[in-house]
Amino acid sequence: MKKPIIGxxxxxxxxxxxYPTVILLRAYVDAIVRANWVPVLIPSLFPEDARNELFPRLDGVLFTGGGDISIEYHDGQYHSSISNVDEERDKLELTLMQAAISLEKPFLGICRGFQVLNVVMGGSLYTHIPAQKQDxxxxxxxxxxxRNYLAHKVAISSDCEISKILGSSVVEVNSLHHQGIESLADGIKAVGFAPDGLIEAVEVPGHRxxxxxxxxxxxxxxxxxMHQLFTAFTEAARNKN
Incomplete structure (x- = not known):
């Protein structure tokens, strides 16, 4: 069976x-190997013409975690805890996400990638949850x-694709972020919630x-x-045509 190619x-x-490096943590590689797809690493400093040539060849895109998104893209409040902002990465990922949405290319956004989805669709972020979210x-x-410490539970809505994939209405998750969705963008659906009401999972209705x-x-x-989440992504990418 042909393996999908995932950016x-x-x-x-x-x-x-x-020495400057381009990084992908080993945990992603392990998940990729288990899910049985072919990864293509996309560095943020990739020239635009090369990105444009690569994108049509991909069967899907994995938007990984990382530093904070610049507040210029979502009118966020400045906070001293904002860190590891990478303008090149912001521009690349916002462009890729917009293309993945409009062309219905399968994608999975993790942590920062989850936030990129909300920002590109017009939503806003808490720039430091402890200082800005109530309780x-x-x-x-x-x-x-x-990093694998199970920090809290997430309640999953019953009427969504993620519920079907995970096979559960409640999952225990790790939690490695200080930012999160403040206002949800139009065009995406909130389907997972932390005990304090913070949105923890979203999906684009009608997207493959x-x-x-x-x-x-x-x-x-x-x-x-969690393995099923990666395998479902694999199948969607494999069958995108």
Whole structure:
């Protein structure tokens, strides 16, 4: 059976020797291998003409986690905790997300990728949940806890694709973020909620596979439900034509 080709976004870093690098954490690679697809890494510094040539060849796009999105794209409040803003990555991912939505190319947005989906559709973000959301639970468990630490439960709506994929109305998730959806964009549906009401999962109605989750399922693929999220993405990408 032919393996789908999935574009995977990356982030920039610097080695301890000072060499610039393009990074994809091992947990994503492990999830990709288990889900049986062929990854193509997309660096944020990729020239626009090369990106435009690559995109039609992809069967799907995985928008990975990472640093904060610049507030210029969602009119967010400045907060001193905003960090690791990458203008090149913002421009790349907002463009890719818009294309994936309009062309109905299957995509999965994780953490930052989940937020990119809301921003590109016109929604806004809390730039620091503890300072801006009323009565929040703790969401920023990194770096004080392991990345696979199950921080809280997410209630999943019954009438959505994610519920069918995960096979459960409640899932336990990790939580590695300090930002989140404040106002939900038109055109996407909130289908998963933390105990404090924060939106944790969204989907694009009518899209063949347009899903975003605030947690990091790549660290939780030993859970059947989280592995099923990646395999469902694989099948959607394989059958996109």
């Amino acid at each position: 995977v976004t990356t982030y920039k870093d610097v080695t301890i020797q000072g 929040p639970i703790k969401h920023d468990y990194y770096p004080d806890y392991p 596979f347009g899903i975003g989750v605030q947690w990091h399922p790549e660290w939780l693929t030993e859970q059947v439900s």
